[in-house]
Amino acid sequence: MSPLSEVRFVAQRELRKSFRSAKGIVLLVLSLLGGTAVTLLLAWVQQLKREKLTNVTPEMMESAREDAMTQAFGDPATGKLLAHTPEVLLAVFFITIWLTPLLISLLGFDNVSGDMQHKSVRYWTLRTRRASYMVGKWLGLWTTVSAITLTMHAVIWVVCIARGEAPAGTAINWGLKLWIITLPISAVWCGISTLVSSIFKTPILSLLATFAVFFVLWVTFLIGLRFNVDALTYVYPNTYDGFLINARIDRTMIGLGACIGMTALYVGASSFLFTKRDL
Amino acid sequence: MGATDEAGLETASPGMNAGAPGQIESESEKKKSETPGMNAGAGGTSAGAGGVKAETKSDAPPMSNPYAKDAPAPTGEVFIAEGAKKRKKKPVEVAIRLTKVTKRFGVKTAVDGVSLKVRAGSVYGLIGPNGAGKTTTFSMMAGFLQPTEGVLEVLGYSPMQVDELRSRIGVLPQDALLPGADKVGEFLVHMARLQDIPSDACEEAARGVLAEVDGRDWWNVKCGSLSHGMAKRVQLAQALIGDPEVVLLDEPTAGLDPRVAYEVRQLIKSRKGRCTLIVSSHNLQELEEICDGAAILDRGRVVASGSMNELTASSEEIRIKLSPGPSPIPLVRDLPMVKRVEWDDERRELVVYFDRGQGVDAEQVIGAVLWVLLQNQARISAVSKGRGLEQRVMELTD
Known part of the structure; x- marks a missing residue:
């Protein structure tokens, strides 16, 4: 059996397990409710803006947004695109980019540690290469998270279209694009979560450690921003949203490459450690 | 050190020659030197034809016990497990081989230089008290733990070579819980898929092993809802799925009620001859009943190993308990096949030692001794061959 088949079987089971577990269902429902609430809130703010700023034309609004985006991403082309x-x-x-780490930590903390706690992992390591098991676990988590965010985004597209915020074509086109941009970033977070989960045999310790690692990465990012040390900001996966959403293809590719590299690094490290350890 | 007994079990643990374990070795060595041709082959496993013929003149059943001293001389035929036939795998002579395997956890040495050879097709026991290193040895065989030193091979491969061993080895781990959220059926089908069983045959294979453990009705039951006995049987089912060539069973009947334990034992027995079985257990009666050979471990070392007959000395001594009344011990001692007699007046137990190398077997000795005793009005309350595995283990371990 090829490693790819092993990964597929492990990931399939992981997906089935996630969407059947109370934890998976609760997180899906919370994501949907949260997403809908946020959309309605934003739509209400939009409506308020339209009502209060009657002397501001849509062109002026778009120009202001373009300026804001250009400033945020440091690139006029990106500012124009996002306007x-x-x-x-x-x-x-x-x-989504900011809340995905929370979703991933809650979904993935017992991804591997849960199997190791009661040694259930032994049923798998007899039948799959340990690296395949780990990649399958990562893939299962990433697919689960991606499916939840897609469902959440889809609900938002529907609300957006129903309230006349955007035409259906524009909403779905941009909605899909933006959702796809979240994928490489969530892949990195899933890699980190899988690595942490594979180190601990107790799920609660794994959860605490995952939170701690995510927090440390965020603090590192803030330190990098505060003291203008770019290298520090690059360890934080969310840094790459600016690259991925960029209008310049070279920037997008750098962001994509960095995300793929970081994911490979974390999943590779977890596979390596898992292969070397006693179970 | 490093001696190889006739069962083909190399016991390299330091200190194993001291006391009782040494007796087994020295007895074996003695017989090797007495019987022409017995030492042929480096592994000490190829009993010479002469010696074997002399032994098989008795009515010893033509059994396939590869550890028995009276096992037929190898004729070039190698055991082929049912699973190996299906998978068209090359047969192997030695299913499991441990060479000076050591496992340390920090400063604690759990297994210390253990060497073992388990021949394909046998049922082999790992015996020892708590902390003896049974489960650690077992876990290394299954690839759960990696040895600190030494070499370990299962069917000629490292246990970590999953792709080579997939579906060829089945394991019942002692304390691995089944995934509680999975239904029994889907768990077994998933395991079957990972074993590379064709997808259209997975369900059939899963249902087959589930039926074998008498769990047909559990297909849609969640693993987390199973009782201890049911879970154990599902664990056993996953170990047997796909007809593996080597099956490792760690404490297969631990915590089971007598009825379920009996059924599990019957199931294990039914697998005899289809694959190589390694059973680790505290239940010595169980092991004595189902195993062909065994290794006794204590403090991480092999203190004795060999066929069950060798370990229990069942082919070298008989024990007779007498009720109060006449005890004609000198008459027994005068029997020609009797080498030595011990009489414990307090327990009223007679131990008769004989030399099986003279073409005499335990049944003949029992017959002759009982005849003498009955002729002299002795009242016999119990007769047994050998010491019993329990007594042997008690002698060898602290």
Whole structure:
């Protein structure tokens, strides 16, 4: 059996397990409710803006957004591109990027540690290469997270279209694009979560350690920003949203490459450690 | 050190020659030197034809016990497990080989230089008190733990070579819980898939082993809802799925009620001859009943190993308990096949030692001794061959 088949079987089971578990269902429902609430809130803010700022034309609004985006991403082309994005979808994109680590830590903390706690992992390591098991676990988690965020985004597209925030084509086109941009970033977070989970045999310790690692990465990012040390900001996966959403293809590719590299590094490290350890 | 007994079990643990374990070795060595041709072959496993013929003149059943001293001389035929036939794998002579395997956990040495050879097709026991290193040895065989030193091979491969051993080895780990959220059926099908069983045959294979453990009705039951006995049987089912060539069973009947334990034992027995079975257990009666050979471990070392007959000395001594009344011990001592007699007046137990190398077997000695005793009005309350595995283990371990 090829390693790819092993990964597929492990990931399939992981998906089935996630969407059947109370934890998976609760997180899905919370994501949907949260997403809908945020959309409605943003739509209400939009409506308020339209009602209060009657003397501001849509062109002026778009120009102001373009300036803001250019300043945020340091690139006029990106500012111009994002100025046409439905505002609600863009806001949801950033919320997704910031909340995905929380979702991943809650979904993935017992990804491997749960199997190791009661040695259930032994049923798998007899039948799969340990590296395949680990990659399958990562893939299962990433697919689960991606499916949850897609469902959440889809609900938002529907709300967005129903409330007339954007035409259906624009909403779905931009919605899909923005959701796809979240994928490489969530892949890195899933890699980190899988690595931490594979180190601990007790799920609660794994959860605490995952939170701690995510927090340390965020603090490192803030230190990097505060003292203008770019290298420090690059360890934080969310840094790459600016690259991935960029209008310049070279920047996008750098962001994508960095995310793939970081994911490979974390999943590779967890596979290596898992292969070497006693179970 | 490093001696190889006739069962083909190399026992390299330091200190194993001291006391009782040494007796086994020295007895073996003695017989080797007495019987022409017995020492042929480096592994000491190829009993010479002369010696074997002399032994097989008795009515010893033509059994396939590869550890028995009266096992037929190798004729070039190698045991082929049912699973190996299906998978068209090259047969192997030695299913499991440990060479000076050591496992340390920090400063604690759990297994210390253990060497073992388990021949394909045998049922082999790992025996010892708590902390003897049974489960650690077992876990290394299954690839759960990696040895600190030494070499370990299962069917000629390192246990970590999953792709080579997939579906050829089945393991019942002692304390690995089944995934509680999975239904029994889907768990077994998933395991079957990972064993590379064709997808259209996975369900059939899973249902087959589930039926074998008498769990047909559990297909849709969640693993987390199973009782201890049911879970143990599902664990056993996953170990047997796909007809593996080597099956490792760690404490297969631990915590089971007598009825379920009996059924599990019957199931293990039914697998005899289809694959190589390694059973680790505290239940010595169980092991004595189902195993062909065994290794006794204590403090991480092999203190004795060999066939069950060798370990229990069942082919070298008989024990007779007498009720109060006449005890004609000198008459027994005068019997020609009797080498030595011990009489414990307090326990009223008679131990008769004989030399099986003279073409005499335990049954003949029992017959002759009982005849003498009955002729002299002795009242016999119990007769047994050998010491019993329990007594042997008590002698060898602290």
